[in-house]
Amino acid sequence: MPGHRCIVPGCKSGYDSCVNKYHFFTVPKDLAKLELWKKAIPRKEFVFKPRQVVCELHFHEEDIIRTKKITDINGKIVVEAPYKIPRLKENAVPSIFPNCPKYLSRPLKHRKPPLLRINPDYIKKNNNLINQENIITVQNNIQLLSFSRIQENINSIVIPKGWSTHIIEKQLIMFSYYSIKIEKQPTYIPTPFIFKRVCVGINLNIKCYKFGLEKICSIAELEELVKTFDNSSICSGFKVDDDIQSQKTFIDLAGTQRHFMCQYILEGSKKCEHCTRAERSLNRQKLRLKINNTPHRIRLLVSHRYRNQLQRLRMRHNVTRNKKNRTMILNKKFKNNIFNLQKQISELTSISLEERLLKNAVPNNQRIALLQILSASQVNNKKGCRYSEDWLLLCILFHMRSPCGYNFIRNHDIMPLPCVRTIRR
Numbered sequence: 001m002p003g004h005r006c007i008v009p010g011c012k013s014g015y016d017s018c019v020n021k022y023h024f025f026t027v028p029k030d031l032a033k034l035e036l037w038k039k040a041i042p043r044k045e046f047v048f049k050p051r052q053v054v055c056e057l058h059f060h061e062e063d064i065i066r067t068k069k070i071t072d073i074n075g076k077i078v079v080e081a082p083y084k085i086p087r088l089k090e091n092a093v094p095s096i097f098p099n100c101p102k103y104l105s106r107p108l109k110h111r112k113p114p115l116l117r118i119n120p121d122y123i124k125k126n127n128n129l130i131n132q133e134n135i136i137t138v139q140n141n142i143q144l145l146s147f148s149r150i151q152e153n154i155n156s157i158v159i160p161k162g163w164s165t166h167i168i169e170k171q172l173i174m175f176s177y178y179s180i181k182i183e184k185q186p187t188y189i190p191t192p193f194i195f196k197r198v199c200v201g202i203n204l205n206i207k208c209y210k211f212g213l214e215k216i217c218s219i220a221e222l223e224e225l226v227k228t229f230d231n232s233s234i235c236s237g238f239k240v241d242d243d244i245q246s247q248k249t250f251i252d253l254a255g256t257q258r259h260f261m262c263q264y265i266l267e268g269s270k271k272c273e274h275c276t277r278a279e280r281s282l283n284r285q286k287l288r289l290k291i292n293n294t295p296h297r298i299r300l301l302v303s304h305r306y307r308n309q310l311q312r313l314r315m316r317h318n319v320t321r322n323k324k325n326r327t328m329i330l331n332k333k334f335k336n337n338i339f340n341l342q343k344q345i346s347e348l349t350s351i352s353l354e355e356r357l358l359k360n361a362v363p364n365n366q367r368i369a370l371l372q373i374l375s376a377s378q379v380n381n382k383k384g385c386r387y388s389e390d391w392l393l394l395c396i397l398f399h400m401r402s403p404c405g406y407n408f409i410r411n412h413d414i415m416p417l418p419c420v421r422t423i424r425r
Contacts (some may be wrong), residue, residue, distance in 0.1 A: 004052075006024065006053060006054055006055040007027075007043070007053065008041055008043075008054060008055070008058050008099075009043055009097075010100060011058070011099060013055035014053075014055070022057060023056045023086050024053035026053050027051075027052045029050065034048060037054075037094060040094045040095060040106075041054070041094055041097075054094050056086070057096065058094040058097060059092055059095070059096065062108060063092035064086050064087070064088060064089075064092075065086060065089060066083060068081050068082075070261060078260075095108075146204070147170075147173075147202045150200065150204075151167060151173065157222065157223060159175060160177075160227060160230040162177055162178075162230075163226065163230065164178070171201075171202060172199055172201060173200040174197060174200075177195050177196040177230065178195060179192065198225060198226055198229060200222065204217075232265045233266050233269075234264060234265060235266055235272045235275055236256070236271050237256035237257055237271070238271070238278070239255070239257060240283070240286065244285055244286050244289070246285075248260055249278050259274035259275050259278040353370065353374055354367070354371060357371075365394060368390045368394065369394075369415065372387065372388065373415065376416035385416060385418075392418065395417055395418055396423045
């Protein structure tokens with residue numbers, strides 16, 4: 001970020017005196033995250049602004065995402081590419097301040113695996129709280145837990161309904177949940193396929209991504225993992241015609257299309273964000289193929305001399321298209337407003353109008369004119385119009401005052417004035 005300077009006290013990143021180049025991260029817009037950043041950065045009475053930044057020197061390396069990984073169905077990394085601009089994890093907070101006192105920095109704590117947490121010194125100090133016999137049995141159970149023990153007690157492991165176990169001697173134990181692929185063809189035979197699977201290796205390594213568990217330490221952890229995997233909802237994917245294809249999607253064993261960045265395991269929703277966007281774009285592509293006979297975009301091969309002119313023409317075309325869309329939206333709004341006003345006028349009666357006029361203290365002559373206009377609008381033919389005595393009296397006075405003005409207003413339908421012969425009777 002050229003022109004940005006780190007706001008941490010004592011840091012010279014972004015200044016002219018700093019020769020090294022570092023990546024900067026902007027202050028979060030979310031108020032809750034901003035409060036955490038304010039508490040973490042030791043600057044008293046400092047006003048945080050949206051465009052201010054903090055350099056990468058004040059974050060742990062585990063909080064910075066530098067590469068993008070794309071995995072296949074089995075969780076194997078297919079593509080791994082570095083980001084041009086690194087990103088922060090969602091809950092990352094500045095925690096390293098080398099130019100400040102040490103107590104202001106928060107070191108990253110690494111938890112030890114469960115096997116290493118049972119310390120004999122800890123047991124001696126807490127004899128009153130922990131029964132020594134129970135600790136010995138726990139240690140024995142942990143020591144005995146191995147691949148061969150799981151293989152021997154495979155029938156005693158509690159797994160959810162519909163799951164099955166498969167063992168490859170001295171290599172792998174698999175807990176699988178099968179589903180059936182169904183198609184509408186009458187001659188098609190339904191075939192089962194693996195919908196969910198948990199694999200335990202010979203070193204007790206787990207191959208079941210998205211749960212953050214790399215190695216099991218007890219049979220209870222294995223049962224809990226299979227149970228949570230069974231209760232979790234899987235992304236349903238989408239189905240589009242075979243004619244429409246995309247480089248960012250693939251077809252799984254169930255015959256459903258998925259995005260390469262599909263999250264598979266979801267919380268609450270039925271479809272992940274990447275699959276919904278891919279489905280939307282493929283449906284749009286399908287619609288374009290129906291409308292246009294040419295499925296591919298026409299690319300004009302022009303020289304570099306006329307490329308700028310072509311780009312300006314495209315920009316003008318986009319501007320006029322946007323103006324057209326805006327005018328169409330405004331036209332719809334005006335039509336709806338006119339329709340609503342017409343509906344209100346049709347529902348308006350002489351009694352309700354007279355009540356409103358009396359309520360608003362409208363003068364008597366104006367009230368007579370408005371009531372006559374309303375009664376005239378409800379008549380299709382002018383000859384069938386009926387005039388009140390007060391209105392006829394006003395018309396006589398107006399005609400006596402200005403016959404020319406009377407004829408002008410009547411001929412141009414400005415007001416429902418009766419014929420001259422009618423007022424002379």
